[in-house]
Amino acid sequence: LSGTLSSAASGTTITSYRWSVTQRPTSSTVMSVPVVTTTPTLPFTPEGAGAFRIQLEVTSNQGAVSNPDSVQFTVVNALPTAIIGVTPDSGVTGVPMTFSGDRSFGISATITSYHWNVIQRPAGSIVLPAPVVTTSPTLTFTPDRSGTYRVQLEVMDGNGNISSPDSIQIAVVAAEVGLNGTVSRKTHGAAGTFDLPIDKGIAIDGAVTVEPRVIGGGHTIVFQFDQLIDKAGDVKAQDAEGKDVGTVSAIEAGNTVEVTLKDLPDNQRVAITLTGVNGTNTVFSITLGFLVADVNNSRSVNSSDISGVKSRAGQTATATNFRFDVNVSGGINSSDISAVKARSGRSLK
DSSP, X not given: OBOXXXXXXXXXXXXXXXXXXXXXXXXXXXXXXXXXXXXXXXXXXOOSSEEEEEEEEEEETTOOBOOOEEEEEEEOOOOOBOOOEEESSSEETTSOEEEEOTTOBOSSSOEEEEEEEEEEOOTTOOSXXXXXXXXXXXXXXXXXXXXXXXXXXXXXXTTSOBOOOEEEEEEEEOOXXXXXXXXXXXXXXXXXXXEEEOOSSOOTTSSOOEEOSOOTTOEEEEEEEXXXXXXXXXXXXXXXXXXXXXXXXXXXXXXXXXXXXXXXXXXXXXXXXXEOGGGOOOEEEEEEEEOTTOTTSSSBOOHHHHHHHHTTTTOBOOTTTGXXXXXXXXXXXXXXXXXXXXXXXXXXO
């Protein structure tokens, strides 16, 4: 506050300045009694929002007191300021990150809450689907998809004032993917769907797992991974000579990649290879033999296979006997026996 434009009568000087608050917001208590200074300025810090009127009277060295002069002004609450940070400054899917608003600050009042929101995310991401409000200045965030995220922070102070938003962009890469296992999956009519586990680490010309069930509409090979898969990558199916075989496609489904293999001749060794899963450079490859009716996994069809199917004739396919339901009808019957007999003598090439 300034009274430097005040003046005294000729031949006299101002010796004191008397300041008083004549109007204030109901919550204000600043300068509750008049203040007298010998200088023409007075620091004034309003502690509440609203209208103030400050009155000034000056006194000369002869004791003359001026008429009062006053000024009115309105004080508004200053907005708090949001400042967002993140550790680390780039991310990996499945690895927690910590967003921080601890550098944010209030002016009119202290910060009471932090409002977080993901305003940009990769397709398919569902982490933090709705805004989150916390009373602490940190937020743990675990990205579920690779790509670019932008997270926004607004802060609220004790007066209910909300800051302008601040935001930060982060780049997230896919975590290294681990393969838990691989199965050959087929549906056996009303009996259900059954998975044939595929041995891993077997050379294509070695003792590969054999899929003995009919080719029919094709085969589904399921790669089971240790994390959510958002990109199936590229797939190839090749024979022992490295030549492409059949028609092959791949699609991600949860923590798996489902490979569909069609138009594949019987009696075939195949290597199925996935590259670029979740955008990584890791190569996943399994080998499998396709020999219909080799129910005992000997890589040849013989009397032992015929006996095995005969001994289970009349049974419904289950998790323990489904290999013998060669025609995947849901039950082991004479048509399975006929299928094995018709192929007796064949061996996996």
